[in-house]
Amino acid sequence: MKADPDGVLTGTHFIDGDHACCEGALAAGARFAAGYPITPSTEVVERFAARVPMVGGCFIQMEDELAASIALQGGVWGGAKAFTVTSGPGFSLMMEHIGYAAMTETPCVFVDVQRGGPSTGLPTLPAQADMMQARWGSHGDYEIIALCPNSPQECFDLTIKAFNLAEEFRVPVMFMMDEVVGHMTEKVVIPPADEIEVVPRKHTRKSVEEYLPYATNGDMVPEMAHAGEGYKFHITGLTHDERGYPNMTTQTQDKLVKRLQNKIRVAADRICMVEEDRLENADVVVVSYGITSRVAQRAIDMAHERGLKVGKLRLITAWPFPDKKIVELAARVKAFVVPELNLGQMVREVERAAAGKAKTIAVPHAGGGVHNPEEILNAIVEASRC
Amino acid sequence: MAKGRVSIVVERCKACGFCVEFCPTHVLELSGAFNSKGYHPPHVVHPEKCSGCDLCGMYCPDFAIYGTKSAEAKSADAAKDAKAAGGEK
């Protein structure tokens, strides 16, 4: 389905990542957002508040992130595509409702413009230390999708992708920006609406008598209905059966929770997006994401100038983690170098997937700024000596 | 001829006693019989006094009892309503 032209600001813009993210949401068809101010994410919803009354949507600033993260889900069940935007402390507050979205299979997008932590940390400075939290932050077993843009252009393009994945898999999608990507101003090209593919809500076509809110077939994703259409369905965060009714037995739990995971896992190949460069003869592969990937690019280029055989693997999808790619590379490269603006998060996934077949060298950074390319270059040089 | 009748869904009853207590004409009492959960459901002891007001139904937390008006009582009600509506013209 093509994007609704009312929400598409076609043209060439010079805007920052936060603003581009808002435009991406509008282009994707988002017409409801509930937010709460938190640096460095606030501009996303400030722009949405300014734009949305002219495109037939609604924004409400709620009284806290707990309210925002569930109000957006009410908006989804009322028929809209909806999202919220936050940073570390707010992301922590939203965890219960991320779990609720996963459990009730509410399609929506949570944008986290990561900043230094823990706690209040560094409100205006970058980090990438919420990556594990994005995957494991809520309680219980569930699976989410997480995307990492590394430029304002990607903040536009990948936000649309985030909404599309959310609708396709009926899952909350974590949009993991960072303060630098959010606040850097670059050229953003927004194409005409008919060049933008948008995935519509997986709305049921079944009759009221036939419809079961959580009945599924092959793709493990149930069809959705909205409040006010006569289906009189029940939605609960309790473990439930196909009718949506609470059914708290081990068999129902097993069936439900495994399906919530498997609907993502079996499609992982399709969901996982990476950017590759010069991997064919690489001895060392630099695995990075977000703003760090921009710095890593410089380090990789410097390494090439020295004749080192270094490839790039940029994670565009962080979750589900692209295991297969790492497994395949681990079989033939000497080492992975993983720079991150944290003290070691995604590097653990690389190490796990490599299973000892290649060395994994972390290049941690506590946050507050970006790496110096030399730090990453040094790690590449060390890795090449393995 | 009673103006109303009580219907009881015995298996839902948990013998809270609300219906017995709040029936305005004391139609009901808890019986000596048991349902399968071991509760004593109510039974009708004065059927002739039932007005079909459904207060028993309104009070019952278990949706186990309700009152309905007889056909005659319903048409008498309808006539009264029509008269009141006509008088307001």
Next chain:
Amino acid sequence: MLNVVDDTVNPVEPFLRTDRMPHIWCPGCGIGTTVNSFARALIDSKIDLESLALVSGIGCTGRVAGYVKLDSFHTTHGRAIPFATGLKLANPKLNVVVYSGDGDLSAIGGNHLIHAARRNIDLKVICVNNLIYAMTGGQTAPTTPGHATTSTNPYGTFEPAFNLPHLVEAAGAVYVARWTTFHVRQLARSISEAFQKKGFSFIEVISPCPTLYQRRNKMGDGLDTMKYYKEKSKVKNGAPTSEVGLTLNGEIAVGKFVDRDRPDYQSMMRAQYVESLGDLYVEMTDPEEPEMECVCG
């Protein structure tokens, strides 16, 4: 004759998910009684059930969502009101009812309660107040009257309790009433009145929790409590809400306390946008018809 089998139907039956009966509430619990009044109000006000949505939180009263045959949402603890807000804003045609308990709405949900009242979001909130956290085993709630025994105040509570009508009136609610589960018809009437109103309506219903609150405080069972409500309630329509606080075994002021008019959130929002944007303003569009996507091959 114990089981009358005939062709009559309990008026509340069409509103129930009968495939989920019997419910989990205890003998003598008043929540089921409130559901009867709610059903009565739905019948009397001729509400279109297809555009009615019911949102609840967590707790014994929160389970109401699972037992009514409506579009119903059993959400997270304390967050029924913000969820309901999102629902209402995304589809303004919906009639949205929040049905939850005193702990859920005034403790963990307290912040959302006061903000929704302040904003005058068009929600009908039915707060079943059993003066305790029942589902989790009888802990102190912000509404537990002083000197009651609970599981987290085993030597007696000593905190003052919230006077909920006073709180929501101060926050901005346009309709505030309180009844007990004894006042089944008045409660139904209040709910019907709330359906006629635009804005934040709050109806508190005092209800027995015989298993925990009444038992721990040696107040008898559900029936004893209903008799206490009958004896100690005083109808005080229009009373100042500052004077309707509850005490242990004391008088229960019931009635319609507040019934005023002020523009609801969406009216104010529309007015503001029209004033600022004029013709540029595009109202939240109706949710579209399901996209007709080709399913062949």
